[in-house]
Amino acid sequence: MxxxxxxxxxxxxxxxxxxxxxxxxxxxxxxxxxxxxxxxxxxxxxxxxxxxxxxxxxxxxxxxxxxxxxxxxxxxxxxxxxxxxxxxxxxxxxxxxxxxxxxxxxxxxxxxxxxxxxxxxxxxxxxxxxxxxRDPLALAAVVHRLDPAGRDVVVYGAGGAGTALLLALTLDESRRPRTITVIDSDDGALAAFRATADRCGLLDDRLHLLAAGDGDSDSATTRIPEHALVVNATGLGKDRPGSPLPPGTVLPASATAWDFNYRGDLTFLADARAQGATAVDGWDYFVAGWAAALTAIAGVPFTAGMLPD
CATH class of the missing domain: 3.40.50.10860 (Leucine Dehydrogenase, chain A, domain 1)
Structure with a gap:
C-alpha cells in the first residue's frame, strides 16, 4: 500500500x-x-x-x-x-x-x-x-445539459468512452444529434466502434467514422460546424499530455468543447477557450459515472436522485 x-x-x-x-x-x-x-x-x-x-x-x-x-x-x-x-x-x-x-x-x-x-x-x-x-447511462444522465439534439457532434476517440457516448446520444430518438463524427488514429479502435454501432443498429448516414491523419478527417476537423458539440474522449490531457485537436483546427465561438477529463493539463479546453468556444470539463460525467458504477455494485437502481443538482 x-x-x-x-x-x-x-x-x-x-x-x-x-x-x-x-x-x-x-x-x-x-x-x-x-x-x-x-x-x-x-x-x-x-x-x-x-x-x-x-x-x-x-x-x-x-x-x-x-x-x-x-x-x-x-x-x-x-x-x-x-x-x-x-x-x-x-x-x-x-x-x-x-x-x-x-x-x-x-x-x-x-x-x-x-x-x-x-x-x-x-x-x-x-x-x-x-x-x-454503466457509462452509457451515466453519459445519458448528463449529456442533455449540453443540448445535443439536432447538433453536429464531433468525437475524438473511438474507445470505450466514445462508444458509450454514441449509445447515450441515441437512446432517445427524438433527441438525437444531426450527425455524429468519430475520429481516431487507431484503425482497430475504429473497427471495434463500427462493430458496436452495427450491433446497436446505428450504422446510418448520420454516423461518420474517420481515421485521424487522413485527408478526410483533417478536412472535417478544420471545418468544425457552427454550434457543434466537440468532445475529447481520448484521455489526452489526463492520462497523457496534449490535445486531440490537430494544428490549425478552428472552433467556432458558437461551438461547445466538452472534455471527458476534469483533471490534468486540459489542453483541449484551453485551446477551446482561446478561440472563444464554450468549454465544459468532465466533472459532471465523472460524478455520474461513479454513481452509476457504485449503484451497480450495491445492487440498487441508478436514478437522477443519485446526482447532485
Missing part, C-alpha cells in the same frame, strides 16, 4: 482485510490524485454502505491479460471485497477476463467492456463476479 493509504497492489486484493470494512477497488492508471477519494465516503453513506472503503489499483495501459484475470479471480475469492470501479481498463479487462464473469448486463453485451464489477455470494460458500457497462 502507498504511504497515503490510497493505493494497493493488485496482488494484495486476494488477502485484503480491514476489520469488517468492505473494499471497493478503483482500477485505473494513476488513481491516487483522483477527487473520488474525498467524495467516496459521502457516496458510501448515500448508498447505505458506510462500511465501504475505497482503494486504488494502478495498472499501466500495457498490463498483460493474465493480470486482469487474476484481478477478477481475487475479487471473487475475497468476501471482504464489494467490487470494483474500472476506469482506464474497461475494454482491456473485458477482453481478457470476460470468461471469468458470471453475467454481464445488456450494455456490456453491446459494447464489450465493463466499468463496474460486483462480487456476489454464490450460495455455496464462494463468490462470483458480475460485470456492468
Amino acid at each position: 502507498t504511504h497515503d493509504g490510497r493505493v494497493i497492489a493488485p496482488e494484495d486484493l486476494a488477502t485484503w482485510s480491514d476489520g469488517g470494512r468492505r473494499l471497493v477497488a478503483f482500477v485505473g492508471v494513476d488513481t491516487s490524485g483522483s477527487r473520488i477519494h474525498q467524495e467516496f465516503p459521502a457516496w458510501a453513506a448515500r448508498l447505505g454502505r458506510p462500511e465501504w472503503v475505497l482503494r486504488g489499483v494502478d495498472l499501466p495501459t500495457t498490463t498483460p491479460a493474465a493480470t486482469y484475470r487474476d484481478l477478477v479471480d481475487a475479487i471473487a475469492a475475497n468476501p471482504q471485497i464489494a467490487g470494483a470501479v474500472v476506469t482506464s481498463h474497461k475494454l482491456r479487462l473485458y477482453r481478457a477476463a470476460a470468461a471469468r464473469l458470471r453475467s454481464i448486463d445488456a450494455f456490456a453485451e453491446l459494447t464489450l467492456e465493463v466499468n463496474a464489477l460486483a462480487r456476489r455470494d454464490d450460495g455455496v460458500g464462494g463468490g462470483v463476479v458480475d460485470g456492468f457497462a
Whole structure:
C-alpha cells in the first residue's frame, strides 16, 4: 500500500482485510490524485454502505491479460471485497477476463467492456463476479445539459468512452444529434466502434467514422460546424499530455468543447477557450459515472436522485 493509504497492489486484493470494512477497488492508471477519494465516503453513506472503503489499483495501459484475470479471480475469492470501479481498463479487462464473469448486463453485451464489477455470494460458500457497462447511462444522465439534439457532434476517440457516448446520444430518438463524427488514429479502435454501432443498429448516414491523419478527417476537423458539440474522449490531457485537436483546427465561438477529463493539463479546453468556444470539463460525467458504477455494485437502481443538482 502507498504511504497515503490510497493505493494497493493488485496482488494484495486476494488477502485484503480491514476489520469488517468492505473494499471497493478503483482500477485505473494513476488513481491516487483522483477527487473520488474525498467524495467516496459521502457516496458510501448515500448508498447505505458506510462500511465501504475505497482503494486504488494502478495498472499501466500495457498490463498483460493474465493480470486482469487474476484481478477478477481475487475479487471473487475475497468476501471482504464489494467490487470494483474500472476506469482506464474497461475494454482491456473485458477482453481478457470476460470468461471469468458470471453475467454481464445488456450494455456490456453491446459494447464489450465493463466499468463496474460486483462480487456476489454464490450460495455455496464462494463468490462470483458480475460485470456492468454503466457509462452509457451515466453519459445519458448528463449529456442533455449540453443540448445535443439536432447538433453536429464531433468525437475524438473511438474507445470505450466514445462508444458509450454514441449509445447515450441515441437512446432517445427524438433527441438525437444531426450527425455524429468519430475520429481516431487507431484503425482497430475504429473497427471495434463500427462493430458496436452495427450491433446497436446505428450504422446510418448520420454516423461518420474517420481515421485521424487522413485527408478526410483533417478536412472535417478544420471545418468544425457552427454550434457543434466537440468532445475529447481520448484521455489526452489526463492520462497523457496534449490535445486531440490537430494544428490549425478552428472552433467556432458558437461551438461547445466538452472534455471527458476534469483533471490534468486540459489542453483541449484551453485551446477551446482561446478561440472563444464554450468549454465544459468532465466533472459532471465523472460524478455520474461513479454513481452509476457504485449503484451497480450495491445492487440498487441508478436514478437522477443519485446526482447532485
